[in-house]
Amino acid sequence: MNVDVERLAAELRELARYSDEEQATAMREERQVAAKDAKEGVAVTRVVFGAADLRARKYVQGLARDAGLSMRRDAVGNTFFRWEGSLADAAPVATGSHIDAIPNAGMYDGTVGVLGGIAAVRALKEAGFQPKRSIEVILFTSEEPTRFGIGCLGSRMLAGGLNAWDAVKLRDADGRSLEELRVAAGFTGELGEVQGKAGAYARFVELHIEQGPILESEGERIGVVTAIAAPASLRIEVRGEGGHAGAMLMPVRHDALVAAAEIIQAVEREALATRADDTVATVGMCEVFPGAVNSVPSRVRLSLDVRDIDLARRDGVLAGIFAACDEVALRRGVKVEREWLNADAPCSCDSGVIAAVEAAGVAEGISGRRMVSRAYHDTLFMSRICPVGMIFIPCKGGVSHRPDEFAKAEDIGLGVAVLARVLAALSESV
Ligand SMILES: [Zn+2]
Numbered sequence: 001m002n003v004d005v006e007r008l009a010a011e012l013r014e015l016a017r018y019s020d021e022e023q024a025t026a027m028r029e030e031r032q033v034a035a036k037d038a039k040e041g042v043a044v045t046r047v048v049f050g051a052a053d054l055r056a057r058k059y060v061q062g063l064a065r066d067a068g069l070s071m072r073r074d075a076v077g078n079t080f081f082r083w084e085g086s087l088a089d090a091a092p093v094a095t096g097s098h099i100d101a102i103p104n105a106g107m108y109d110g111t112v113g114v115l116g117g118i119a120a121v122r123a124l125k126e127a128g129f130q131p132k133r134s135i136e137v138i139l140f141t142s143e144e145p146t147r148f149g150i151g152c153l154g155s156r157m158l159a160g161g162l163n164a165w166d167a168v169k170l171r172d173a174d175g176r177s178l179e180e181l182r183v184a185a186g187f188t189g190e191l192g193e194v195q196g197k198a199g200a201y202a203r204f205v206e207l208h209i210e211q212g213p214i215l216e217s218e219g220e221r222i223g224v225v226t227a228i229a230a231p232a233s234l235r236i237e238v239r240g241e242g243g244h245a246g247a248m249l250m251p252v253r254h255d256a257l258v259a260a261a262e263i264i265q266a267v268e269r270e271a272l273a274t275r276a277d278d279t280v281a282t283v284g285m286c287e288v289f290p291g292a293v294n295s296v297p298s299r300v301r302l303s304l305d306v307r308d309i310d311l312a313r314r315d316g317v318l319a320g321i322f323a324a325c326d327e328v329a330l331r332r333g334v335k336v337e338r339e340w341l342n343a344d345a346p347c348s349c350d351s352g353v354i355a356a357v358e359a360a361g362v363a364e365g366i367s368g369r370r371m372v373s374r375a376y377h378d379t380l381f382m383s384r385i386c387p388v389g390m391i392f393i394p395c396k397g398g399v400s401h402r403p404d405e406f407a408k409a410e411d412i413g414l415g416v417a418v419l420a421r422v423l424a425a426l427s428e429s430v
Contacts, residue, residue: 001420003119003420004122008115008116008416009409011119012112015099016107018055020047045102046101047100067125069118075189076157078157085427092202093131093135094135094205096140097117100142102146106404107405116415116419119416120207124424131423133428135423135427152377159382160195161384163195203386204383207416209400210398213397215393221414222361222364223370223392227349227373228347228376228377230344232314233341236302236337238336242296254333266328274308276310279310280374283305286300306318309346314346354389361418364421373390375400
């Protein structure tokens with residue numbers, strides 16, 4: 001498959017120019033060290049519905065128009081670029097990703113999947129391909145949680161994972177509502193109509209940088225994603241009894257931090273007990289109150305993040321942790337409260353999409369490397385409404401969400417060639 005790699009690389013560089021500079025300044029100082037080392041580093045900040053996001057969307061729309069694609073936008077800003085197939089009634093095949101970027105991020109996360117999707121269409125058109133099922137390239141709104149604190153906003157709503165009633169309650173840090181911001185950005189219509197109908201898509205496949213080191217370290221060029229892990233995250237609060245560190249005698253203490261320490265140990269123990277590499281559990285935050293050298297801790301707040309590609313196994317780990325919390329609470333005379341923050345289900349990729357990606361790799365002269373995605377993507381939500389798959393390409397050092405994020409043009413080109421072949425195969429499969 002002939003892909004114009006230089007054109008695509010130039011488009012990615014052009015897209016990277018649309019960045020919210022001011023918002024990035026604070027973060028940049030923090031990360032300057034990393035950027036200094038990077039030869040190819042371009043700092044990009046593109047917060048959803050900000051000025052840079054809206055200008056970047058216009059740029060992408062222009063590229064899609066030049067590629068002969070029609071456009072439809074929904075009420076939350078998901079944008080669908082369509083190449084009409086000969087079978088007007090057949091569900092389309094879709095690809096796509098996001099163009100928003102966290103503060104001071106790089107220029108490849110998400111963008112490779114959107115601009116790469118349009119480039120794949122161009123390559124297929126130049127090769128004379130005529131789609132049977134229509135092919136859509138989707139630009140999803142706000143994959144990053146930067147503005148509204150919730151990841152994959154657009155794909156989540158499209159998949160029915162967040163209804164309009166809850167969506168209108170979302171606000172950013174300045175108190176501006178999703179409702180106000182999306183209307184100001186020109187996305188009117190009913191939020192209730194964002195959800196896709198059952199059977200709206202035949203299949204979905206996303207091209208994305210790996211954001212991990214495996215492909216590069218193994219010298220592989222294409223990752224064939226078989227499953228996407230998803231986190232369950234909670235806040236755990238341990239309430240004990242505070243007191244003076246000198247006056248309170250040991251036998252009568254209900255020290256919240258000592259209890260929390262046992263819970264943290266249980267988190268590690270339960271994750272290790274599955275003996276599966278794909279189970280990970282982390283306590284990344286621990287706040288101690290009152291936090292003084294001479295006071296017995298009265299209260300501790302922990303964060304808990306448990307991830308797996310297997311929902312039942314992840315739930316098993318959580319159940320083990322909760323049992324440990326109850327046991328520690330009873331034995332130590334403390335209260336342990338849990339608050340759910342998020343519990344998205346992981347997904348398995350479709351065997352048909354996996355086979356299509358592998359066949360496309362063979363046609364391009366490479367063998368893909370099967371792997372699990374440990375970060376989550378819009379594909380995770382699309383899996384709720386249609387069979388899905390993902391194509392990974394290597395990124396330097398596995399680095400992502402930093403200005404020195406880097407993917408080689410030839411790897412992007414190969415990823416687009418594979419994507420084009422997959423879209424063609426899935427479009428013809430009726
Ligand atoms: Zn991404």
